[in-house]
Amino acid sequence: MAASDNVTGYDPVWKAMHWLTVAVVLALFLLGGTMSRGTPFLVMWHESLGIFVLLLTLARLLWRATHVPPPLPGGLRPWEAFAAVAVHKLFYVFLVLQPLIGWGLYSLSSNTTLFFGLFPIPKLPLGELAGQAARGVLAGAHGAGAASLAILFVLHAGAALKHHFVLRDNVLLRMAPDALAGALRKLRGE
Ligand code: HEM
Ligand code: HEM
Numbered sequence: 001m002a003a004s005d006n007v008t009g010y011d012p013v014w015k016a017m018h019w020l021t022v023a024v025v026l027a028l029f030l031l032g033g034t035m036s037r038g039t040p041f042l043v044m045w046h047e048s049l050g051i052f053v054l055l056l057t058l059a060r061l062l063w064r065a066t067h068v069p070p071p072l073p074g075g076l077r078p079w080e081a082f083a084a085v086a087v088h089k090l091f092y093v094f095l096v097l098q099p100l101i102g103w104g105l106y107s108l109s110s111n112t113t114l115f116f117g118l119f120p121i122p123k124l125p126l127g128e129l130a131g132q133a134a135r136g137v138l139a140g141a142h143g144a145g146a147a148s149l150a151i152l153f154v155l156h157a158g159a160a161l162k163h164h165f166v167l168r169d170n171v172l173l174r175m176a177p178d179a180l181a182g183a184l185r186k187l188r189g190e
């Protein structure tokens with residue numbers, strides 16, 4: 001039996017919410033980069049999935065506040081433990097801020113989008129902010145938020161892959177769906 005067979009991982013709800021967030025955020029990048037005013041179908045998906053990420057992140061934070069995450073694996077240097085926790089916290093900050101900024105942009109526009117085609121996404125009451133300057137600031141902030149998320153993604157996914165394939169510890173297995181654990185072990189030759 002490999003030393004990594006006994007993994008105290010995140011619970012299944014935690015894992016499901018993590019990987020659903022990953023899939024939706026990647027889709028948001030794809031849609032954000034390709035949509036334009038002329039493609040209302042793509043805009044509908046971008047704005048609906050963006051609001052969905054906000055709701056999903058609030059659910060995750062609620063889960064986190066009421067459940068205990070598995071402790072960080074032993075053997076991390078203090079700066080590594082600090083960096084891991086800092087990146088996780090920053091992710092949560094941006095997963096709340098970025099959709100709110102996007103929602104602000106939507107609220108300042110004259111378009112109405114149906115949430116997954118069902119009902120109109122309400123407009124935030126930003127009345128006194130209305131104007132091209134405010135739109136420009138929010139658009140800049142939305143671009144900067146996307147860039148920050150992309151940087152966090154590279155640091156975080158890079159660290160997870162380094163732990164799995166170079167340090168050969170359980171960090172990735174703690175968050176991996178049970179069904180994939182065997183395949184992930186095989187990939188590193190166990
Ligand atoms: C985590 C959530 C989100 C991510 C990662 C994201 C990402 C992006 C990206 C990468 C772009 C292209 C940026 C650019 O071209 O400078 C974009 C544009 C845009 N997003 Fe989002 N977005 C999110 C949430 C939302 C939400 C919730 C809304 C509205 C309800 C929204 C509305 C928009 C709009 C209107 C644009 C076009 C901006 C412009 O005209 O300059 N986004 N988004
Ligand atoms: C948009 C992409 C992603 C976001 C927003 C994200 C976000 C997060 C957050 C917030 C946590 C902390 C969970 C908590 O303790 O509450 C976490 C943990 C984790 N993520 Fe991601 N993640 C993303 C992509 C990935 C990818 C691509 C991988 C693997 C290659 C990955 C592997 C992990 C692992 C292994 C953990 C657990 C770390 C530990 O036990 O300390 N994540 N992620």
